[in-house]
Amino acid sequence: MRITELFDNGEFVVTAEVGPPKGIHVDHLVEEAKEHLSGITAVNVTDNQSSVMRMGSLPTCVLLKNAGLTPILQLTCRDRNRIALQSELLGAAALGIDNILCLTGDHTRMGDHPGAKPVFDLDSVSLLHTVCQLEKGVDLAGNPLVGEAPKFAKGAVVSPCSDSVDAQLAKMERKVMAGAEYFQTQAVFDSEKFIQFMEQAKQFGKPVQLGVIIPKSAGMAKFMNKNVAGVHVPQWMIDELAADKEKAKAGITGVELAAKVIKECRPYCQGLHIMALGWEAKVPELLKLAGI
Amino acid sequence: MLLTKFKGKEALIPQLKGKVFLVTCHGCKEVNLSGAEHEAELLFNEALASQHINGLLTADYICNPEYLQARFERFADQVREADTILVFSCGVGVQTIADAFPNKRVIAANDTYPLPGFQGVTPLEHDCKQCGQCYLNLTGGICPITACSKSLINGQCGGAKNGKCEVDPNMECGWERIQKKLAQIGRLDALKCPVQLRDYSVDAKSE
Numbered sequence: 248m249r250i251t252e253l254f255d256n257g258e259f260v261v262t263a264e265v266g267p268p269k270g271i272h273v274d275h276l277v278e279e280a281k282e283h284l285s286g287i288t289a290v291n292v293t294d295n296q297s298s299v300m301r302m303g304s305l306p307t308c309v310l311l312k313n314a315g316l317t318p319i320l321q322l323t324c325r326d327r328n329r330i331a332l333q334s335e336l337l338g339a340a341a342l343g344i345d346n347i348l349c350l351t352g353d354h355t356r357m358g359d360h361p362g363a364k365p366v367f368d369l370d371s372v373s374l375l376h377t378v379c380q381l382e383k384g385v386d387l388a389g390n391p392l393v394g395e396a397p398k399f400a401k402g403a404v405v406s407p408c409s410d411s412v413d414a415q416l417a418k419m420e421r422k423v424m425a426g427a428e429y430f431q432t433q434a435v436f437d438s439e440k441f442i443q444f445m446e447q448a449k450q451f452g453k454p455v456q457l458g459v460i461i462p463k464s465a466g467m468a469k470f471m472n473k474n475v476a477g478v479h480v481p482q483w484m485i486d487e488l489a490a491d492k493e494k495a496k497a498g499i500t501g502v503e504l505a506a507k508v509i510k511e512c513r514p515y516c517q518g519l520h521i522m523a524l525g526w527e528a529k530v531p532e533l534l535k536l537a538g539i
Numbered sequence: 540m541l542l543t544k545f546k547g548k549e550a551l552i553p554q555l556k557g558k559v560f561l562v563t564c565h566g567c568k569e570v571n572l573s574g575a576e577h578e579a580e581l582l583f584n585e586a587l588a589s590q591h592i593n594g595l596l597t598a599d600y601i602c603n604p605e606y607l608q609a610r611f612e613r614f615a616d617q618v619r620e621a622d623t624i625l626v627f628s629c630g631v632g633v634q635t636i637a638d639a640f641p642n643k644r645v646i647a648a649n650d651t652y653p654l655p656g657f658q659g660v661t662p663l664e665h666d667c668k669q670c671g672q673c674y675l676n677l678t679g680g681i682c683p684i685t686a687c688s689k690s691l692i693n694g695q696c697g698g699a700k701n702g703k704c705e706v707d708p709n710m711e712c713g714w715e716r717i718q719k720k721l722a723q724i725g726r727l728d729a730l731k732c733p734v735q736l737r738d739y740s741v742d743a744k745s746e
């Protein structure tokens with residue numbers, strides 16, 4: 248099932264994110280996803296997230312699909328050139344993976360193999376363009392594909408609380424031009440900023456899923472403010488997380504804060520994208536509290 | 540070493556708005572094999588008739604901002620009147636002029652290609668990777684290949700924090716600079732250009 252069909256039907260689409268392991272055992276990941284995420288629409292599988300080497304996104308997607316979930320293949324341009332990316336896309340289609348999220352990817356220097364060659368032969372925009380070419384039955388060089396062309400729900404990302412929001416909107420427009428059909432956002436903690444962003448982004452006419460992270464502690468919030476691009480946790484949230492450490496540690500504060508953001512932003516977005524970061528077990532509770 | 544090659548009249552004419560001031564550089568003359576200067580003269584003579592071109596400065600090493608300033612003094616009036624400055628040089632020269640005249644539409648007339656050997660004498664703060672597909676006309680004279688740590692050519696990634704690059708917190712995000720520059724010169728329309736793809740097979744000999 249392509250998730251664009253759900254957006255087209257006016258459904259509020261909830262996705263979450265899982266990261267493949269640095270190893271070959273995925274039972275735990277699949278069990279966790281089955282237990283906590285089977286109530287949501289689809290599960291993103293990250294592609295060597297933060298440039299840290301792990302098992303590939305595609306095999307993990309297949310394992311999740313076999314377990315009855317709907318995976319979304321994240322595809323970055325950091326590690327593969329245009330030949331390898333197209334090859335991966337054909338493989339995904341053959342294996343029945345038809346939801347994708349196209350990203351440029353973090354730089355190799357950010358991860359655990361900082362000496363690796365950063366590829367970036369394509370970027371998120373030209374990757375989306377490439378997918379559209381494949382869907383037309385030709386590759387990026389114009390050579391015809393044999394047989395039926397693949398068809399994907401083509402997603403992209405945008406960062407609504409970035410301090411260069413104009414550049415983000417310009418890039419979003421280029422992604423739409425290149426074929427993006429839906430957007431997932433970087434984590435939002437400031438509803439007002441998101442609503443202002445959506446005032447401008449709605450002109451593109453594409454569904455946008457609000458990015459959600461459950462804040463775990465004041466320390467985590469401060470760390471993200473210092474180090475994570477496009478993320479800003481307001482001071483009042485940090486104070487609240489710091490006020491009752493036990494409550495924050497139990498996840499109660501974080502779930503309350505995330506639910507508040509979701510409620511405030513819900514009228515302005517078409518879905519949620521939850522980055523649980525190990526707190527997958529709290530996702531059902533969060534959705535309940537947010538009234539989803 | 541480098542080679543410059545004229546982008547062609549068809550590609551350039553739509554980029555020229557209002558009065559045009561021409562700059563040709565023969566700094567790295569021994570390696571400027573492309574005949575770009577000759578092309579500049581032809582374009583100049585042709586355009587003089589239509590009175591769109593209001594001056595021509597021929598100089599060497601325009602990539603040196605101090606020399607550049609001294610050389611432009613004589614042409615201060617023409618440059619003030621000009622809307623566009625069309626530059627026949629390598630990518631470094633175009634970036635130097637775009638930097639020196641932040642409110643002008645500075646257009647690269649050439650693509651710059653590499654030649655093995657000595658790299659030239661100039662690089663100060665600007666850098667040209669001699670990619671053979673000069674993007675400066677789409678990016679307000681700021682090179683996305685050298686100013687962006689991922690050499691992205693279709694816009695900003697999500698990695699900038701407080702205007703700085705995710706790779707190096709001392710480096711400004713190249714695409715944020717480009718965005719600001721395009722806004723400043725009223726050229727945000729450049730961001731609506733078709734999807735850009737690098738062609739790693741290009742060299743100066745290919746057509």
